[in-house]
Amino acid sequence: MSEIAIKDIIKTENLVYKKTSLMTDKPLSYCPGCGHGTAHRLIMEVIEELGMENDTVGVAPVGCSVLAYEFMNVDMQEAAHGRAPALATAIKRLWNDKLVFTYQGDGDLAAIGTAETIHACNRGEKIVIVFINNGIYGMTGGQMAPTTLVGMKTSTSPFGRDVSLMGNPLKITELVAQLPGTYFVTRQAVHTPGAARKARKAIKKAFQNQLDDAPGLSFIEIVSNCNSGWKMTPVDANNWMVDNMFPYYPLGDIKVDGELVNK
């Protein structure tokens, strides 16, 4: 209904921006205010810009973005929980000239799939991993994630994450940056147009690395929000993310062209 109203107001001949053809017309299943939609779009825009839509294979995870393949208009595979880097490893090794990427959340990549993540990075698989970190399990209803902040309340840490019981939030991005197999490791966000532009540049660099056959894996963390899981309005969630997530998960490049930044 809102679509019709918008069409009545905005004339197509006046539009200066168009959705990439590599996003399908299917309405996104994400909560309003969630960062997934923007992250999807940035990846698809980059693939379109690189002219690689017929030479890309993506791997979707289990979690909120389990249906990423419904929205990303390229060849896609849906992996078991945490296993996307294993799928991507084989795809890339069997089809060297394809762009191969995984799109994974924090539970998928940093909990159940830790072994697959670490070893794909350590082998230096020539793939791109996009890691969405919102500090919570959104899909299953807001349980504690490996990246849940200390003191943060979730449905399985109802009194806040207690380090003595539940351990520390895992900075897996810093961890994989230590491995010689990673070539580009960066942490970005998509909550403002400026942040999204920077994230887009980072995503493009990652895929360009793969096109250039750079020696190693490109890893992009996107710190994101989960307004429904965090039980906040979208605006409050973004503010909370800036105030609480960014200090623990600081934005910026961690490793560029195989060299650690600020070593």
Add this chain to the structure above:
Amino acid sequence: MGELRLMKGNEALAEAIIRAGADGYFGYPITPQSEVIEYLTAAKPHERTGMVVLQAESEVASINMLYGGGATGKKVVTSSSSPGISLMQEGLSYIAGAEIPIVIANVVRGGPGLGDIQPAQSDYFQSTKGGGHGDYRLIVLAPSSVQEMSDFVPEAFDLAFKYRMPVMILSDGAIGQMMEKVELFEPIPRLTDEEVKAKYPWATNGKPKGGERRIITSLDLDPYKLEEHNHHLQEKYRIIEQNEIRFEEIMCDDADYILVAYGSSARISQKAIQLLREKGIKVGLLRLITLWPFPYAKIQDMVSKGKKGFLAVEMSAGQMVEDVRLAVEGKVKVAHYGRIGGVIHSPEEVAEALEQKIIGE
């Protein structure tokens, strides 16, 4: 005549993987089948055929590498032994659900748990009844010689791609470790990327120009659609049950009693038949080659033709015997015999079991 070689079963399997035109082997070492990946890394298949060989970080990773590679239309294969195969069950369920052709070899050892590294046949339930979650099947081929460790590889790939499903070669530590003469088949060339794309339009290897993108998934949140998908899988399984049952009958025509066995137990049973026939007892062997689909109709036919009893011989506590009982439907006597935990029964023990459990009572 093809090239003759004296090889271990595991080595024959590995050589056959290269010759079958496989594009990728992804595996993790485990006794008693580590010779497979050792052979493959030493034989430089990348130089011979361009085949990829990768030692994964775990069996969980290797089966998921098969998911990724198989879903692009390439011929991919792994091998392991029982505990490793247990780890792969999640992946197999996804692969069956997503209809991806892959080949997996299990060189079975004694269980449960870490068990031992001696030959066993105690993974029959896991292989034939679905070891992972959900309603699915694997086609299961059971080699009983080093020759068949080689011959069943191209056959497994053909079946996997014909039906778009996982096919298992279910061997055991004895067949994997023993050396025999093998006649190697002529190498089958690997398909080019273009041939793969033309042959398997379902495969996810880059959206066709001007065409629709492809999705490989086992997920459908709409229960009615998932029900439809399950019906489709079941229809496929019914077609396989009609067309792909394989077995061998040895001295069954005049036999009063039938030993039912596969793999190592089939070879031991053949010797037991000799011993029993020397005593004047007419015994034959129904050697199963496919464990699923299982030859229920063949056994029913044997019952209707007057066979008096069946002894299921397997190195397990009695797994395959349940399928024999299902086929016989209580019409004649069925019993199980087998040593377990990695112990191999002797022909004498098998012969004695038939006399005591089937004839004697």
